[in-house]
Amino acid sequence: MISLSNISRFFTMGDQEVRALNHINLDIPGGEYLSVMGPSGSGKSTLLNIIGLLDRPTSGTYLLENHNVTALSEAEQAKVRREHIGFIFQSFHLVPRLTAAENIELPLILEGVPPAERKARVATVLEETDLMDRATHRPAELSGGQRQRVAIARATILKPAVLLADEPTGNLDHKTGAEVVALLEKLHHGGTTVIVVTHDRELGNRAHRKIQMRDGEIVTDEK
Amino acid sequence: MKNKDAIFLSFHTVVSYRLRAFLILLAMALGVAAVVVLTSLGEGARRFVVNQFSSLGTNLVIVLPGRAETSGGFPGALVGETPRDLTLEDAASLATIRGVRRYAPLNVGATEISAGGRLREITLLGSTANMIAIRGMKIAQGYFAANNGPNPADIVLGAALANELFPLGNAIGQRVRLGDRRFRVTGVFAAQGESMGFNTDEIALIPVDHAQALFNTQSLFRILIEAESRSAIEPTKAAVRAALTLRHDGEEDITVITQDAILSTFDRILTALTFAVAGIAAISLAVAGILVMNVMLVAVSQRTAEIGLLKALGATGKDIKRLFLMETLWLSLAGAAAGMGIGYSGAFFLRLAYPQLPAYPPHWAGLAAIATALITGIVASLLPAIRASKLDPVLALSKK
Structure with a gap:
């Protein structure tokens, strides 16, 4: 489903070249539950951004469902992102002036779904994530766990094949973090490919496939 | 989206x-x-x-004595030189020119008017009945029927003036004195207010021949001409200039202006x-x-x-x-x-x-x-x- 071959991402910082990703080869079949771990600066976030088409590799080929997506234009990549990839961030990234329901509705608006259908789909997702009574609340009025659930609902409303989570529990306490993880695993059981980037050993070890990174390279890859 | x-x-x-x-x-x-x-x-x-400008009348062609050295303005009035008088006969000769609907000779001067022991300074116009039609003035009471002359000694008073001299409102038929001449009030203008810095409510109008006698002059201040239509303004202007030049022994010592040109x-x-x-x-x-x-x-x-x-x-x-x-x-x-x-x-x-x-x-x-x-x-x-x-x-x- 996801196939990275020889992917590199170099930055120049001053006169120094930083090798965030150094000739990475990685195949992720559909429906996998994968964790990426490693120290800060090991390139795990860059890997996630490349898979999520937020960043372009310096060299290498990225096949998503057997299509070469590295060669696509900015607008085409946006469309792939919209339809195939969901993002979850450590700091949730909810739009503060929109209510929970409106935040969840955003991808549908971007996709051009008609309003009546949007309302129905948002209602379904709110139910699935147990947020019905929080629908009209703004992010400031929600707890951390609720915010991350809203973010997950938003990331999954278009039923993406791949869900990318960057430290999804990083800003949450243990209990609410566990709830969020349970929600992610529920999605994985539903057939979604889930890729989690984390520092948290406990969270990382729950994944079925664990990747360790250091200095832009994959060190270990165990199932 | x-x-x-x-x-x-x-x-x-x-x-x-x-x-x-x-x-x-x-x-x-x-x-x-x-x-x-x-x-x-x-x-x-x-x-x-x-x-x-439009309160002055429509399709107006104005003849002034003297030659314009530059275009526009009222040069005769500014320079004050009139090489040859513009006379009542000049005015009368315009009657037969094509495109002229009507014309009115005009004399203007300052004089004193007195009636019933009241005396005041006014601007006096001397003209014919046509003047009222050309300038779009309105007579509220009475009439003014002067032609080129000779005319009876009639006078039409401005609304404010009539009110001041005859506060009782019985101006018609009264006698007023201008200098050493006596006039009979035959009409009162309707109140019109100010137009071109000239308050028509405080003027008086007398027949042109009497005005010339009063001011002791043979020459006219202006001849006002109303053309038959807007499109007739330019041909009329040319015809008037040609006719008057001919009358003045071929010398073009008059200025013909159109209100239209100034207005535009x-x-x-x-x-x-x-x-x-x-x-x-x-x-x-x-x-x-x-x-x-x-x-x-x-x-x-x-x-x-x-x-x-x-x-x-x-x-x-x-x-x-x-x-x-x-x-x-x-x-x-x-x-x-x-x-x-x-x-x-x-x-x-x-x-x-x-x-x-x-x-x-x-x-x-x-x-x-x-x-x-x-x-x-x-x-x-x-x-x-x-x-x-x-x-x-x-x-x-x-x-x-």
Whole structure:
């Protein structure tokens, strides 16, 4: 489903070249539950951004469902992102002036779904994530766990094949973090490919496939 | 993203940042209001002058003694030199010229009028009955039937003058004295107010032959001619000049001017003035535009994380550009609407304060103001919108 071959991402910082990703080869079949771990600066976030088409590799080929997506234009990549990839961030990234329901509705608006259908789909997702009574609340009025659930609902409303989570529990306490993880695993059981980037050993070890990174390279890859 | 959704979403954003929206709106509104109010001032001045001229009569051709050395103006009156008199016979000869509907010889002078022990200084006109038709004057009571002469010693008094001399309102049939001559009041003008700085309510009109005798002159001050139609003005002017030149032994010592020419000159000048004032007002709109650009640039850097998020959710650069452009479009539209409200009510109060000045905004002012506001808004938001659309999503998302 996801196939990275020889992917590199170099930055120049001053006169120094930083090798965030150094000739990475990685195949992720559909429906996998994968964790990426490693120290800060090991390139795990860059890997996630490349898979999520937020960043372009310096060299290498990225096949998503057997299509070469590295060669696509900015607008085409946006469309792939919209339809195939969901993002979850450590700091949730909810739009503060929109209510929970409106935040969840955003991808549908971007996709051009008609309003009546949007309302129905948002209602379904709110139910699935147990947020019905929080629908009209703004992010400031929600707890951390609720915010991350809203973010997950938003990331999954278009039923993406791949869900990318960057430290999804990083800003949450243990209990609410566990709830969020349970929600992610529920999605994985539903057939979604889930890729989690984390520092948290406990969270990382729950994944079925664990990747360790250091200095832009994959060190270990165990199932 | 569909346009309708983009419109709604950007509106949502605009109303979420109330203070920001209010300040931009205020700047836009003041710019638009300035355009409307200032152009209505210019237009008011133009209408004032046009009204003044048309109160003098329509299709007017005026003959003055003396030669114009430069075009325009009333050279004979300024220079005061009259090489050859313009006489009553000259005037009479115009009757047969094609295109002349009617003509009126005119003498003007200052004199004293007295009646019943009251005495005052007035401007006295000497002319024929045609004068009343040509100038569009109205006689409220009585009549004035003078021709080239000889005429009875009749006098028509201005409304204010009649009131002062005969407060009881019984002016008709009374005797008044001008210098050493006595006149019988046969009419009173309807109150007309001021026209070209000349208060028709305080004048008196007597037959032209009596005026010439009173002022002891053979020459006329003017001959007023009404052409048959607007298109007949120019041929009539040429024919009158030719006929009078012939009568004056082939010397062109008269000046023939048309009110139309003077009027259109004034009209052009004042229209240009209105445009110039509108241009000055548009500068304030440009200032508003720079403010909009500033505020939108700040908005882009404030909402960097949000822009990154939208990109992660699959918004294209175009979508983001559209959202920011529509935000300013909303603000400009609302500002233009508010500005129109302020501008038109400003013009209304201007008309209340100065009733003589018809300060109506010209029909193009509203359109021009709205178009300028919209264009200013769009141009000013172009740079911020493009900057937003080009943000690197990875960097944008990492910004808190």
